[in-house]
Amino acid sequence: MTRISRYLLKELLVPLGVWVAFMFLLLFVMQFLRGTDVLLGSSVTVLDLGRLVAYLTPHFLMMALPIAFLLAILLGLGRLGEDRELTALQALGVGPTRLLFAPLGVAAALSVLMLVITSTAQPWGLTGVKELVSEVIRKNVVGDVKSGTFYEDLSDLTLYAEQVSSKDGKWTNVLLHDDREANSPLLVLAHRGQVGTSSGGEVLRFALEDGEVHRSGRASEDYSVIHFDRAEISVGVGASMGKRGRFTSAKEELTPSELLQAASEAEASGGDARGFRMALHSRLGGALAPIAFALLGTPLAIGRRQAGRAWGYLLTLGGYVLYYLLSRAFEQLGQQGKLPAPVAGQLANVVFMLVGAVALYRVSRSGTVR
Numbered sequence: 001m002t003r004i005s006r007y008l009l010k011e012l013l014v015p016l017g018v019w020v021a022f023m024f025l026l027l028f029v030m031q032f033l034r035g036t037d038v039l040l041g042s043s044v045t046v047l048d049l050g051r052l053v054a055y056l057t058p059h060f061l062m063m064a065l066p067i068a069f070l071l072a073i074l075l076g077l078g079r080l081g082e083d084r085e086l087t088a089l090q091a092l093g094v095g096p097t098r099l100l101f102a103p104l105g106v107a108a109a110l111s112v113l114m115l116v117i118t119s120t121a122q123p124w125g126l127t128g129v130k131e132l133v134s135e136v137i138r139k140n141v142v143g144d145v146k147s148g149t150f151y152e153d154l155s156d157l158t159l160y161a162e163q164v165s166s167k168d169g170k171w172t173n174v175l176l177h178d179d180r181e182a183n184s185p186l187l188v189l190a191h192r193g194q195v196g197t198s199s200g201g202e203v204l205r206f207a208l209e210d211g212e213v214h215r216s217g218r219a220s221e222d223y224s225v226i227h228f229d230r231a232e233i234s235v236g237v238g239a240s241m242g243k244r245g246r247f248t249s250a251k252e253e254l255t256p257s258e259l260l261q262a263a264s265e266a267e268a269s270g271g272d273a274r275g276f277r278m279a280l281h282s283r284l285g286g287a288l289a290p291i292a293f294a295l296l297g298t299p300l301a302i303g304r305r306q307a308g309r310a311w312g313y314l315l316t317l318g319g320y321v322l323y324y325l326l327s328r329a330f331e332q333l334g335q336q337g338k339l340p341a342p343v344a345g346q347l348a349n350v351v352f353m354l355v356g357a358v359a360l361y362r363v364s365r366s367g368t369v370r
Helices: 003-034 046-082 085-091 101-144 237-245 256-268 274-287 289-303 308-335 341-366
Strands: 157-164 171-178 186-197 203-216 223-236
Touching (some): 003 046, 046 085, 046 274, 101 289, 274 308, 274 341, 308 341
Antiparallel strands (some): 157 171, 186 203, 203 223
């Protein structure tokens, strides 16, 4: 490795590390604010928050690395242009094409890392987040239901207990209003009750004793009462919390092999497999985004006039927003069957690479490295 390459790597890696840390913190704060109703419950511990950070780290890295890398290119190489170092390198015979080697090397390493993360750590982490949120919701329900107070944090469910035992968590004189079926709501009254979960932690189970169920039809005058000695009402955690408890989509929790298997099973059953295949190729396209950003960002950084760091921030924001919009547009076309999934997943990268190649050609022809 030449001295120039080492120098360029330093100019890229230092801001890359800083911006990855900043973007990671920003993404975590934004995600945390989305789930404050769940994550700031009375039963949440520091250990729960630590587990959440560990589970979300791979997912946040997949989001932060591309934009942080583009920002590092535009600011790192842009600083060399502002300090006239690129002009000095050009005088020594170092052309724009040679300056591309260091960013491409970093981009290739980042793409390999992102491919590994998206195939292993990211699905593991997102699955862990789902289980953790289910566990926290259960603990919050157990801890937040107070004697003589209505609990309404579960969507379409209202809980009330006249007495709540602090020792074993058992409830006395329980009222549960279930409005999940809008046309036929339930009112459950019981002398005793307790909350638990399924083995997977995704379902809350309300075990009730010695009570009755009142069901009325809103579209008719029907009304029925059922008495019971023991009854159990199950509530799906994800559905009960609505969007507040949802941190990811189901497809993001699957590994590439599981996505392919799900696509094969969908085809075998006569279903639509395009969603699973598009999810896989969109992930692969995102992992290769650093290479596209290197090809586009390098000529933009070395060919722009002095305009300060604000110009670098603006280019980064505009470039990433454009990349995201293109990716989403091509993804929709892939899901609709108008484009093959492998093409739709990589087309945004191809567009950026072609634009970058044109920009590099123009910079090389003009001999302008400002």
